[in-house]
Amino acid sequence: MTKGVNKMDVNKKYTPQTWPDHPEQATMEGKNKFLGFWLFLAGETVLFSSLFATYLALKNKGPEGMEFSTNTLFELPLVFIMTMILLTSSLTSVYAMYHMKNHNFRGTQTWMAITVLLGLVFLGLEIYEFNHYVHLGFHYGQSAFSTAFFTLVGTHGLHVVIGLGWIILLLLRNAKRGFNLYNAPKYYTASLYWHFIDVVWVFIFTVVYLMGVVN
Numbered sequence: 389m390t391k392g393v394n395k396m397d398v399n400k401k402y403t404p405q406t407w408p409d410h411p412e413q414a415t416m417e418g419k420n421k422f423l424g425f426w427l428f429l430a431g432e433t434v435l436f437s438s439l440f441a442t443y444l445a446l447k448n449k450g451p452e453g454m455e456f457s458t459n460t461l462f463e464l465p466l467v468f469i470m471t472m473i474l475l476t477s478s479l480t481s482v483y484a485m486y487h488m489k490n491h492n493f494r495g496t497q498t499w500m501a502i503t504v505l506l507g508l509v510f511l512g513l514e515i516y517e518f519n520h521y522v523h524l525g526f527h528y529g530q531s532a533f534s535t536a537f538f539t540l541v542g543t544h545g546l547h548v549v550i551g552l553g554w555i556i557l558l559l560l561r562n563a564k565r566g567f568n569l570y571n572a573p574k575y576y577t578a579s580l581y582w583h584f585i586d587v588v589w590v591f592i593f594t595v596v597y598l599m600g601v602v603n
Contacts (some may be wrong), residue, residue: 402491402567407489407491409489410489411489411572411576412572412573412575412576412577413573415569415573417570417573418569418572418573421573421574421577422573422576425577425580425581429580429581429584432547435543436540436543436544436588436591439536439539439543440540440591442539442540443536443537443539443540443596445536446532446533446535446536447533447536447600449531449532450531450532450534451531454533455525456524456525456530456531456533458599458601459600459601459602461526461600462596462601463517464598464601466513466516467517467597468593470510470513470514470589471589471590473509473510473513474507474586474589475590476506477502477507477510477586478582478583478586480499480500480502480503480506481499481500481503481582481583482579483495483499484496484498484500484575484579485575487499488567488572488575488576491567493566493567496567496575497559497563500558500559500575500579504552504555504556504559507548508552510548511545514541514545518538518541518542537596540596541592541596544585544588544589547585547588548585551578551581551582551585554581555578558574558575
């Protein structure tokens with residue numbers, strides 16, 4: 389049975405026995421944040437849908453005789469490793485939320501920190517990938533294809549940076565506070581945001597890289 393909590397209990401000290409079953413929505417403020425965040429994700433979905441559509445329209449398009457194409461440019465082994473790292477980070481954020489629901493603050497902090505480390509590794513590999521393409525001569529303004537590619541994948545990379553910054557700030561600001569009904573929704577929405585980033589990357593891996601090499 390879900391334990392009901394009103395807004396006046398936000399700063400109350402809880403134990404694993406008294407902690408609500410769904411702390412992220414235990415207050416009206418938490419419910420509003422949850423709803424607002426889903427609306428935000430809807431807007432983000434529209435943004436990435438537009439970028440995907442633009443990329444597909446401009447794929448392999450450029451000056452006559454352009455030497456770059458998806459089936460010769462992309463290196464699937466590196467991108468596959470990046471995908472596995474990001475999917476693993478999504479799993480670690482699930483573990484973090486499991487510990488949050490059980491009022492295990494140290495467990496949540498640990499698994500969120502691991503999520504951050506995996507995200508940083510992914511980001512480092514993405515920077516390496518971009519740098520490699522630039523050295524080959526495939527840069528942002530090289531063609532319509534390159535512009536569409538770097539805009540789509542770069543926008544995702546920007547979201548990874550935002551997600552990492554968000555989680556790091558949460559970890560640092562609440563390191564000595566423990567859980568309450570004010571910060572629990574923040575941890576939960578940060579985890580949802582990270583899952584959204586992972587889902588977008590799966591689409592990028594499939595549509596941009598995998599289909600690009602196969603076709």
